[in-house]
Amino acid sequence: MSNRCGWALIGASNIAREWMIDAIRAQPGHEIVSVLSADDRRGAAFAAAHGIEHAGTALDALLADPEVQAVYISTTNELHAAQAIAAARAGKHVVCEKPLAMNLADARAVVAACHDAKVVLATNHHLRNAATHQAMRRLIREGAIGRPLYARVFHAVQLPASLQGWRVQSAGAGGGVILDIAVHDADTLRFVLDAEPLEAVALARSEAGAPVEAGAMAVLRFDNGVIAQLHDAFDVAHAGTGIEILGSAGSVFGRNVMTQRATGSVWLRDAAGEREIALVHHDLYVAGMRAFAAALRGEGAPAATGEDGVRSLAAALAVADSVRSGRRVAVTLT
Numbered sequence: 479m480s481n482r483c484g485w486a487l488i489g490a491s492n493i494a495r496e497w498m499i500d501a502i503r504a505q506p507g508h509e510i511v512s513v514l515s516a517d518d519r520r521g522a523a524f525a526a527a528h529g530i531e532h533a534g535t536a537l538d539a540l541l542a543d544p545e546v547q548a549v550y551i552s553t554t555n556e557l558h559a560a561q562a563i564a565a566a567r568a569g570k571h572v573v574c575e576k577p578l579a580m581n582l583a584d585a586r587a588v589v590a591a592c593h594d595a596k597v598v599l600a601t602n603h604h605l606r607n608a609a610t611h612q613a614m615r616r617l618i619r620e621g622a623i624g625r626p627l628y629a630r631v632f633h634a635v636q637l638p639a640s641l642q643g644w645r646v647q648s649a650g651a652g653g654g655v656i657l658d659i660a661v662h663d664a665d666t667l668r669f670v671l672d673a674e675p676l677e678a679v680a681l682a683r684s685e686a687g688a689p690v691e692a693g694a695m696a697v698l699r700f701d702n703g704v705i706a707q708l709h710d711a712f713d714v715a716h717a718g719t720g721i722e723i724l725g726s727a728g729s730v731f732g733r734n735v736m737t738q739r740a741t742g743s744v745w746l747r748d749a750a751g752e753r754e755i756a757l758v759h760h761d762l763y764v765a766g767m768r769a770f771a772a773a774l775r776g777e778g779a780p781a782a783t784g785e786d787g788v789r790s791l792a793a794a795l796a797v798a799d800s801v802r803s804g805r806r807v808a809v810t811l812t
């Protein structure tokens with residue numbers, strides 16, 4: 479069976495430029511055929527800069543191209559669902575950026591469209607591809623910390639100026655720290671704990687008049703009994719990131735691990751003392767695309783499926799709902 483896969487990039491984005499073009503091209507036989515932009519000059523410049531043959535502004539035309547078998551969607555968040563559904567209906571496999579959609583009905587519709595069209599759907603939750611998070615999951619599964627009881631996620635960062643457009647200015651485009659970062663935390667905790675969130679309580683802050691929240695603190699209760707504290711922010715300098723899982727017999731600490739880069743360390747502390755866990759780092763996005771390419775060949779599932787996208791979005795939406803309402807909110811999937 480041929481490994482060839484032609485890709486259309488839907489969105490001339492920063493994440494495509496920085497990580498995903500290389501990750502797609504790292505898969506043998508995978509090539510990028512075209513890029514979609516709402517602006518023909520930006521699209522043409524993006525295509526020229528990255529050696530992509532075609533640029534276009536019409537989604538239907540890109541999707542009609544028989545050279546395209548898969549799409550990578552990295553537009554702003556409010557566009558993901560409609561573009562993913564259109565791609566599925568055109569028979570294209572889909573890697574969609576997180577959040578899969580702005581609401582659960584749309585996210586479910588993406589999953590249903592891909593299911594009906596028998597195409598593979600992945601959500602680009604990259605953190606579960608990290609050697610660090612994979613080691614933490616393995617340690618917990620092996621019982622290294624006894625029963626996991628509590629978790630803490632430290633994901634308060636300083637958003638670089640280059641990323642401060644729609645993320646800090648536009649609720650309509652899905653800006654705000656909750657849809658941007660808390661959704662990743664939820665996915666990472668789901669992966670590391672192998673558990674599902676049941677309910678959320680949360681508070682958020684921003685400067686007066688800001689259209690979206692700049693920071694949030696939330697607590698999620700998981701179905702294995704763990705309660706997890708999240709701290710996400712766009713406006714914090716030099717805090718560092720991390721994740722800690724505290725258990726009945728020990729604790730595991732991921733330091734500098736909530737990141738796009740193949741870096742960070744994992745430490746286990748128990749009755750025997752504290753030691754660093756040996757890791758072999760690898761590119762998170764290349765690993766995600768490798769799993770996707772294998773899924774196209776019928777070998778296994780994407781690292782984060784469409785269902786993962788729905789469930790992690792559901793947790794983030796419960797956090798947002800709790801901020802708005804001041805109540806604890808059940809994580810529901812409908």
Ligand code: NDP
Pocket residue numbers: 488489490491492493494514515516517520521552553554555575576577602603604641643658738
């Ligand atoms: P960008 O702001 O770089 O791109 C989003 C859209 O903005 C693009 O589709 C593009 O529209 C438009 N755009 C880009 N540059 C310009 C410009 N100079 N002037 C006007 N418009 C412009 O977004 P990101 O790459 O940061 O994020 C894209 C998506 O990827 C989001 O859904 C985000 O949540 C997700 N993401 C995921 C990450 C992960 O690790 N999984 C990391 C970062 C982002 P057009 O296509 O029409 O040209």
